[in-house]
Amino acid sequence: MILFWQSLINGLLLGGIYAACSAGFSLAFGVMGVVNLSHGDFVMLGAFITYWIFILAGIDPFLTLPFTFLILFFLGFFLQRLTINRLVGSPPIMSYLLTFGLHLVLSNLALRAWTADFRTVQTSYSGLTMSFAGLVIPYSRLATFIMAMVVILGLYFLLYRTETGRLIRATAQDREMAQLMGVKIFKIYTLTFALAAAITGLAGSLISFTFVIHPQMGLPFTITAFCVVVLGGMGYVPGTLWGGIILGLVESLATTYLTAGISVAITFFLLLIMLVTRPQGILGKGVVEWSKGS
Amino acid sequence: MLMRRAGLNGILLPLLVLGVILLLIPLLGMAGYRLRLLSLIFMWVALAGCWNLMSGSTGYIDFGPVAYFGVGSYCTALFMLKGGFPFLLSVFMTGWICAALSLVIGLSTLRLQGAYFAIATFAAAEALKQVVLESDRVLGIDFFGGAHGLTLPSPPSGIFFYYVMLFFMGLVVSLTAVIQKSKLGYGLRAIKDAEQAAELTGVPALQIKIRAYILSSSLIGCIGGVEAYWLTYIIPDDVFNVMRTIQMVIMTLLGGMGTLLGPVIGATFFTLISEFFGAKFVYDYLIIVGLVIVVVILLMPQGIIGTLVKKRGKSSWLF
Numbered sequence: 001m002i003l004f005w006q007s008l009i010n011g012l013l014l015g016g017i018y019a020a021c022s023a024g025f026s027l028a029f030g031v032m033g034v035v036n037l038s039h040g041d042f043v044m045l046g047a048f049i050t051y052w053i054f055i056l057a058g059i060d061p062f063l064t065l066p067f068t069f070l071i072l073f074f075l076g077f078f079l080q081r082l083t084i085n086r087l088v089g090s091p092p093i094m095s096y097l098l099t100f101g102l103h104l105v106l107s108n109l110a111l112r113a114w115t116a117d118f119r120t121v122q123t124s125y126s127g128l129t130m131s132f133a134g135l136v137i138p139y140s141r142l143a144t145f146i147m148a149m150v151v152i153l154g155l156y157f158l159l160y161r162t163e164t165g166r167l168i169r170a171t172a173q174d175r176e177m178a179q180l181m182g183v184k185i186f187k188i189y190t191l192t193f194a195l196a197a198a199i200t201g202l203a204g205s206l207i208s209f210t211f212v213i214h215p216q217m218g219l220p221f222t223i224t225a226f227c228v229v230v231l232g233g234m235g236y237v238p239g240t241l242w243g244g245i246i247l248g249l250v251e252s253l254a255t256t257y258l259t260a261g262i263s264v265a266i267t268f269f270l271l272l273i274m275l276v277t278r279p280q281g282i283l284g285k286g287v288v289e290w291s292k293g294s
Numbered sequence: 295m296l297m298r299r300a301g302l303n304g305i306l307l308p309l310l311v312l313g314v315i316l317l318l319i320p321l322l323g324m325a326g327y328r329l330r331l332l333s334l335i336f337m338w339v340a341l342a343g344c345w346n347l348m349s350g351s352t353g354y355i356d357f358g359p360v361a362y363f364g365v366g367s368y369c370t371a372l373f374m375l376k377g378g379f380p381f382l383l384s385v386f387m388t389g390w391i392c393a394a395l396s397l398v399i400g401l402s403t404l405r406l407q408g409a410y411f412a413i414a415t416f417a418a419a420e421a422l423k424q425v426v427l428e429s430d431r432v433l434g435i436d437f438f439g440g441a442h443g444l445t446l447p448s449p450p451s452g453i454f455f456y457y458v459m460l461f462f463m464g465l466v467v468s469l470t471a472v473i474q475k476s477k478l479g480y481g482l483r484a485i486k487d488a489e490q491a492a493e494l495t496g497v498p499a500l501q502i503k504i505r506a507y508i509l510s511s512s513l514i515g516c517i518g519g520v521e522a523y524w525l526t527y528i529i530p531d532d533v534f535n536v537m538r539t540i541q542m543v544i545m546t547l548l549g550g551m552g553t554l555l556g557p558v559i560g561a562t563f564f565t566l567i568s569e570f571f572g573a574k575f576v577y578d579y580l581i582i583v584g585l586v587i588v589v590v591i592l593l594m595p596q597g598i599i600g601t602l603v604k605k606r607g608k609s610s611w612l613f
Contacts, residue, residue, distance in 0.1 A: 091353070
């Protein structure tokens with residue numbers, strides 16, 4: 001029984017991180033209809049930024065978060081301005097392929113620069129854990145979980161309690177109407193994508209505290225984001241929290257009682273079943289008909 | 295008369311001449327690397343053509359055709375290894391298995407729209423890959439060979455595969471030509487333009503989408519089986535590699551989606567440049583491929599053929 005509760009807790013902690021990793025994906029899809037296949041590479045870049053600042057400057061990993069946010073914000077800004085902005089309104093396949101091209105460039109540049117070595121961020125408090133009724137909770141995992149929640153709540157606050165957030169949501173809801181009301185949608189697109197990249201980078205930084213990092217870690221996180229976002233409802237940002245936690249729990253339980261490899265297969269079957277039976281997400285608030293033409 | 299209506303009269307003779315030349319090439323003494331490269335081009339033309347048959351004509355972006363490539367590779371390998379069937383019979387049976395599988399997957403996923411269909415097919419491919427990778431370990435059997443893959447019986451010479459790949463290329467290209475002028479083809483294009491309107495005017499949308507999907511998937515499966523025997527060694531990470539999907543998509547897009555010659559031109563061009571860059575810049579190869587994709591999407595979203603059509607100022611089904 002203790003094994004069950006332990007894997008439940010592990011799953012919950014994992015799910016928080018998954019949610020933080022996927023919120024940006026959902027945001028970009030909801031507002032621009034762009035399925036960003038280079039999403040996972042932003043996670044990877046965030047992780048490496050924290051790693052290098054920690055190794056070279058010796059700054060505590062938690063204090064590197066503002067740097068990650070800024071660097072990824074500008075990266076997202078430029079990528080959107082130079083490439084993705086030109087595709088708004090063209091068939092979605094263009095955005096899949098363009099972002100996959102970006103994925104190839106980013107991940108292979110990282111591979112060339114940093115080699116395929118597996119790296120970890122080892123701090124003085126990395127191994128510390130707390131015990132509670134026989135359950136073990138590593139402090140670093142708990143701290144990253146809390147930070148992930150802060151990131152998601154921050155995004156929620158921005159989207160639902162500020163004027164900028166209202167503009168972003170208006171653009172997502174009806175692009176033409178928002179334009180008629182005087183919203184400068186291309187500015188909103190740029191801001192949205194930069195913001196999505198920045199939060200994803202933050203999640204990547206958080207991941208580097210507890211996961212092994214390497215240049216090819218991106219694509220699996222893109223796939224995780226698919227799954228989380230479909231579970232929570234595509235384009236509905238608060239839904240990623242639920243999607244992430246469900247996915248974390250499923251993966252953790254499957255890993256405990258089956259094998260790690262089959263838990264990935266279960267993830268995909270979950271995604272497939274979800275898409276076929278309930279594409280609007282468990283909360284029923286996702287964007288359903290992004291039809292081909294628009 | 296039919297030929298003229300199909301717009302084939304001007305191009306039929308050059309095509310026939312090209313076909314005869316391609317048939318004679320191995321007899322004229324071409325061998326080794328060049329023959330292999332040609333066979334590789336034929337394979338990619340066939341694969342991109344299959345993808346184009348389904349996604350190019352309907353606009354439903356299938357992001358998991360590699361599922362059938364992988365399943366086809368494994369089916370053929372298992373038929374030959376465990377069943378002791380001859381190669382061609384194995385490939386034939388593989389086609390039927392992929393058809394059955396694509397009926398199941400297609401019935402569920404083809405009701406989805408846009409990005410949802412793309413993600414669902416992508417997930418299906420990854421799920422199948424994980425099943426092949428893990429089921430040996432989980433069930434405690436020795437069937438798929440897990441991450442170590444399977445080794446097939448030693449294959450015949452390269453000339454054999456040259457002709458098999460040539461056959462599949464010819465089959466896919468002529469099927470595309472026939473379908474484009476058939477009722478099915480008109481139905482598929484109607485779906486691409488306006489699915490609801492097509493359905494209202496009596497096009498059985500789901501049914502014909504599934505027919506195109508099954509046709510495309512079973513052919514991809516057969517080609518996967520041929521490649522497995524050609525390479526003699528298959529592992530899940532290679533035959534289910536997402537790069538194969540991307541290559542089919544980018545080749546079709548490069549040439550021109552929904553056109554007959556688009557996949558032919560795109561696949562030939564892309565295979566040649568990747569051979570060139572793959573040999574010249576072993577480490578930077580994927581960076582270059584990524585940049586090529588980005589540049590093509592931004593500068594030539596209509597593909598090579600689409601750009602040509604714009605210049606000529608008129609459109610025909612061939613171009």
